Amino acid sequence: MMLNLIDKIGDWNPQLLREFKGRLKFFNVAIAVATSLLLQLVAFLYQLREFPDDRYSLTATYCNLRQVYEHLQNQVFQQSDQSRISDLNNFLSNNFCPQNEIDWQSWWRDHWEYIFLSLSVIFVFTLLVAGTYLLINDLAKEETRGTLNFIRLSPQSETSILTGKLLGVPSLIYLIVLVTLPLHLWAGLSAQIAFSYILSYYAILAASCIFFYSAALLFSLVSRWFSGFQPWLGSGAVFLFLFTTMVMASSYSNSFNNSTAWLRLFNPWDTTNYLFPNLFHLSDGSTMKNLQFFYLPLGTSVVNVVGFQLLNFGLCSYGILQAIKRCFRNPQALIISKKQSYLLVAFYQLMMWGFTLQMGNANKNLNEQVGENLILLALYNLVLILSLIAVLSPHRQDVQDWARYRHQGISSHKNIWQDLIWVEKSPALVAIAINLTIITIPWLVWISLTSVFDANDSQTWLSSDMNKFKVLLAIALSISLMMIYATIAQLILLLKTPKRSFWAMGTLGAAMFLPPMILEFIGISSWKYPTVWLFSTFPWAAIEYSGATTIFMALLAELSILALLNFQLRRQVRLAGESATKALLAGR
Structure with missing residues (x-):
C-alpha cells in the first residue's frame, strides 16, 4: 500500500517525491514526532502550574x-x-x-483555552519562520550544487516544480504541526470555541504559509548575490515582521483607521485576535471590529474579515507565483512584465485608498481622512515607483536587441508606442508614465470631491480654487521628477560599464536624498527658500510657501530637463540598434 502511495505521488508530482525521499527518513521523522509530542507535553504541563x-x-x-x-x-x-x-x-x-x-468547569475551560492559544502562537512562528528558512536554504543549496539548472531543464511545468517545493521542503515542519493538531483541536473544542472559528484560523494560517513561502522562493531567486546569508536574512525578516506586528496587535492603542491597515493584513495576528479575543488579553477586544474598506464595514462580521483576508492573501500569492514563473526558467528575466505592472499599481491604489477612506470614531470628512494619510500615501507610492523603475528598466543588451529588431522590421507591433507600452525589452519610460497616471487618478478624484465636502469650510487648505491649482501643479511636479529619475536610470543602464545596476541605484539615491540633506544642513529651509525646494525630491514641503507662478515655472524647468534627457536617451537607443557593420563604417 505504501509503495502504491509513493508511486501515485511520483506520478502526480515527481518533484514532491524527490523532496519526500530526501527528507522523510526514519530518523528525521522520529525526531519530528518526538519534538511534537514534547511540545504538547510542555504546553499541557506548563498550564498545570496553577492547578488549584x-x-x-x-x-x-x-x-x-x-x-x-x-x-x-x-x-x-x-x-x-x-x-x-x-x-x-x-x-x-x-x-x-x-x-x-472551586469552579472546576471554568478552570478546565480556561486551561484548555490557554493551551489552544499557546499552540496557535507556536504554529504561526514555527510554520512561517522555520518554513521560510528551509525553503530559502534549499534553493540556495540547489544553486550552489548546480542541481537547480537540471530542475529548470526538466519537462515538468513551473507550477508542478513550485508545488513540489512548497509541499516537500517544509514537510518535517508540516509533520510536527499535524501531530500537534489533534491536541490543538481538542483544546479549542474543550474551551468552547466555535468550530467555525477554529477552521477560520486554520484557513488563515494556510493562506499565510502560501504567501510567505511564495515570497521566500521569489526572494531566493532574485537575491543570489547574498550567497549563504540568504536563509538567515529572509527568515529573520519574517520573524521581525511577525514579532513587530504581534506587538502592535497586542497594544491597546492600535488602530486600523489608516492606510497601514492593508499592510497589517499580511500578518495573521490581528485576525487571530479578532477570532479569539483572549489571545492578547485586551479588555476592549480587537479594534479590527471597526475595520472599513471604502466605508464598507468589514469588521462587523467574521465572514467579511476572514473572507477579505483570504482574498488578499490569494491575490498577492497569485501575483508572486506569476513572478516566480518568469524568473525560474530564465534568471535574467524581469520579475514582472509591463502589463503586470499596470495591474499591480492599480491593485495597490485600490487597497491603499480603500483603507484610507474610513470613518473612524470621529465622523471626519473626506479631506480630513486623506490629509491624515497624506504622508503615508505619498511614501508608499514613492517606494512603489522607485521599485518599478528598478524592475522594469531593461539593460543595454535587451534594449539593443529590441532596437535592432525594430530596425529590421521583425517586431510584432507596427506602432512603436505599442512596443513601448507592452514589450519588455523596450525602454520603460512610457510604462513608468502610465503607472504614474494610474497613481494620479485617485488624487485627482480626491481634489475634485473636496469642493463638495468642504464647500462651507474656510479653514481647509483645499477650500480655494487657487490652492487646488497649486496642488495640481505640485502633482505634475512630482510626476516630472519621477520621470527624470526613470530616464537617468535608463541612461545609466545603457552604458557599457560593469555593474550598471549599482551605479543606477547609487546615482538615484544621491539625486533623491543628498539635495534635501544638504539644504537642511546649510540652513536653507523650505519655508524660507521655497523655490529651491521645488527642485528637490520633496517639492511638497515648499508648496504651502510658494506661489502658483513659481510652481509653474519650476514645472517648466523640470519638463525642459526631462525633454533633454529623453532626447539623449533616444539617441543612445538609436545608436544601440545599429548593426555592427554600420557602426564600423560610421567610425563608431
Missing part, C-alpha cells in the same frame, strides 16, 4: 467564595481599622478554598 491544590486562596479567581471575601475585604479597608485588617489577612493566609467550592 489544597492551599488555593479564598480570593483566587476560581473560588466560588471569592466574591464574599472580596466584599468583606472592601468593608474592612473602608473602616481603616488596622486590627481588623490584620485579623482578616491572617485568616485569609491560614484558610484556603475548599475543593468543593
